[in-house]
Amino acid sequence: MILKPIIKLENVWKIYQLGEVKLVSLKGIDLEITPGSFVTIMGPSGSGKSTLIHIIGCLDVPTKGKVFLEGQDISELSEDNLSQIRGQRIGFVFQQFNLFHNLNALENVMLPMIFQGVPENQRIEKAKKLLRSLSLEDRIFHRPSELSGGERQRVAIARALSNNPEIIIADEPTGNLDSTTGKMIMEVLINLHKKEKKTIVVVTHDPHIAAYTEGIVNIKDGQIIHNHIQTKKVLWEKQ
Amino acid sequence: MGKAIKEYIKIAVRNLKTRPLRSWLTMFGVIIGVFLVMTVLSLSEGLKGAVMQQLKMMGNDLIMIMPGELTDIMVSMVGGIELTNDNIKAIEKTEGVDIVIPMAYKGEAMRYQGEQRIVLLCGIPLGESLDVLKTDMGFELIEGRWPKSGKREIFVGYLVPEEIFSGMKVETQIILKGKRFEVVGVLKSVGNKQDDSQVYIDLDIYREITGEREGAKMAMAKVKSGHSTDEIVENIKKNLEESKKRRQGEDLSSFTVISSEKMTDIVGSIMTLIQIVTLGFASIAIIVGGIGIMNTMYTSVHERVREIGIMKAVGAKNKTIILIFLIESGIFGLVGGIGGIVLGLGLAKIVEIYTQSQYLFLLKASITPQLVLFGLAFSFLIGCIAGYLPARSASKLNPVEALRYE
Numbered sequence: 355m356i357l358k359p360i361i362k363l364e365n366v367w368k369i370y371q372l373g374e375v376k377l378v379s380l381k382g383i384d385l386e387i388t389p390g391s392f393v394t395i396m397g398p399s400g401s402g403k404s405t406l407i408h409i410i411g412c413l414d415v416p417t418k419g420k421v422f423l424e425g426q427d428i429s430e431l432s433e434d435n436l437s438q439i440r441g442q443r444i445g446f447v448f449q450q451f452n453l454f455h456n457l458n459a460l461e462n463v464m465l466p467m468i469f470q471g472v473p474e475n476q477r478i479e480k481a482k483k484l485l486r487s488l489s490l491e492d493r494i495f496h497r498p499s500e501l502s503g504g505e506r507q508r509v510a511i512a513r514a515l516s517n518n519p520e521i522i523i524a525d526e527p528t529g530n531l532d533s534t535t536g537k538m539i540m541e542v543l544i545n546l547h548k549k550e551k552k553t554i555v556v557v558t559h560d561p562h563i564a565a566y567t568e569g570i571v572n573i574k575d576g577q578i579i580h581n582h583i584q585t586k587k588v589l590w591e592k593q
Numbered sequence: 594m595g596k597a598i599k600e601y602i603k604i605a606v607r608n609l610k611t612r613p614l615r616s617w618l619t620m621f622g623v624i625i626g627v628f629l630v631m632t633v634l635s636l637s638e639g640l641k642g643a644v645m646q647q648l649k650m651m652g653n654d655l656i657m658i659m660p661g662e663l664t665d666i667m668v669s670m671v672g673g674i675e676l677t678n679d680n681i682k683a684i685e686k687t688e689g690v691d692i693v694i695p696m697a698y699k700g701e702a703m704r705y706q707g708e709q710r711i712v713l714l715c716g717i718p719l720g721e722s723l724d725v726l727k728t729d730m731g732f733e734l735i736e737g738r739w740p741k742s743g744k745r746e747i748f749v750g751y752l753v754p755e756e757i758f759s760g761m762k763v764e765t766q767i768i769l770k771g772k773r774f775e776v777v778g779v780l781k782s783v784g785n786k787q788d789d790s791q792v793y794i795d796l797d798i799y800r801e802i803t804g805e806r807e808g809a810k811m812a813m814a815k816v817k818s819g820h821s822t823d824e825i826v827e828n829i830k831k832n833l834e835e836s837k838k839r840r841q842g843e844d845l846s847s848f849t850v851i852s853s854e855k856m857t858d859i860v861g862s863i864m865t866l867i868q869i870v871t872l873g874f875a876s877i878a879i880i881v882g883g884i885g886i887m888n889t890m891y892t893s894v895h896e897r898v899r900e901i902g903i904m905k906a907v908g909a910k911n912k913t914i915i916l917i918f919l920i921e922s923g924i925f926g927l928v929g930g931i932g933g934i935v936l937g938l939g940l941a942k943i944v945e946i947y948t949q950s951q952y953l954f955l956l957k958a959s960i961t962p963q964l965v966l967f968g969l970a971f972s973f974l975i976g977c978i979a980g981y982l983p984a985r986s987a988s989k990l991n992p993v994e995a996l997r998y999e
Contacts, residue, residue: 413906413992434910441908452903456611466907468600
């Protein structure tokens, strides 16, 4: 059975107007990601991979072309509608963690749920459960400055999962971590993919990280040069 | 929505606590502004109330007659211009006038138990006018009795035994122009220092001891019931003009004839105008406080671009961002307002206590729930208005650019 794509891009262009200069970041991208897949987007700096995941993650809209999320065209939605989609269906994990320094781990995880109007008792329960599942039960009331890099990224993953989204987008999630911690974070993402069937899109330029995933999209100068989503097997399934 | 606002308030408070010094300094700017506005409002309203209360002590059917124009009243008083006996007779003859009370004033030395002080002596025809003084002019004794007409008896204002001749008692003797008089009564305070410091005496005796055989500084006329006060005012003016014509060669150019009701209206308008002007100046301080809030909020938006980007990435809508920033600026206004109200009304109360202890004026600071609510709502509104543009600019940030911001 062929699964309908959860994310579909049709001839997506992104052009930035910088004064009188036009900067073409994406040039006619076509891409399909099926539900429950684990995909890496790879490419050198300036290749357009960040722009691509911003569009996939509804943080940005294409200049031209169409973006579908489970069949719904989102390329012309209002900013508030895109916020709604981001809040409910997409979770972000950033290279810089992007946690609020004046909030503790629990409060950071609860934040997206506040924007979705989840009642306080449910928020606390859900956030604690997520932090426990990521072995952070001893760090619940610690602020980011009191956590290690790996712990911060796990809090960020817990935050990304707080509204139970179908899609997790991770932008260089191991970029600020040592290799051991990076491996641990990738294992967390693999577990999410395996156990909870989340669709995960990871941006990286590290081939070792890409080796964990089941599909690789190579991008250069705003164009996809290789798309291995269909062919690549998942490493952990081999083992 | 209500529950969401509760959460946004928590977020906003936490953000303000992150930068405590800046938050307090910003709020201090609002405190100063609201403090000034509340002090001015409370005291000016209290002052207006006190003045109006004094004027309202006079009945509506009283008419005041003074020589000279109302605009030059001090010139007439200081210049010694007086109403003549002819003028007073002309008033008495006016149809609809029930009774005329000429009032003569002079500063005289008075001796009591070996102490001598200069007092303002007020001569009033006690026989005819005592009822009017009591019923229409709010004269009330707190001690003793009213003097008898033609007798060497005086009654004194509230402050005479309090300040001028400390410990003065009724049924004691004083000496005026070498003659002995008995103090028979002490008046209840009418609320201003000048009136409360006067010594009242029957007009005939006043003329006898001062040597002023005729005239009066001013006169009060009571209108007969059933007559229109405004109409009688016009008739008195007419009769005074005619009396002037009969005495050619005198330079008295005009008279001020004004009903107590009209006087109340004029004073009320002047007091309102003073209130508006002073409030206008005090409001400048609030505007400065508002600019302080705006400055702080713009700085805050600038510093928190990345935070705004994260909030948007995790699902915050534009209106949520606006709301969070508006709550922050509203808190600046509200907390500043509370501080300003407490300090402003506190100072107004201190001024009230001081003026009353010094018998300067029966000033009562106006402290009402409405004033407090107005102060709170006004300061919160100032905070929100000042914070709106920064909040809007925060909400308009592009999430991708905001996340990239270093």
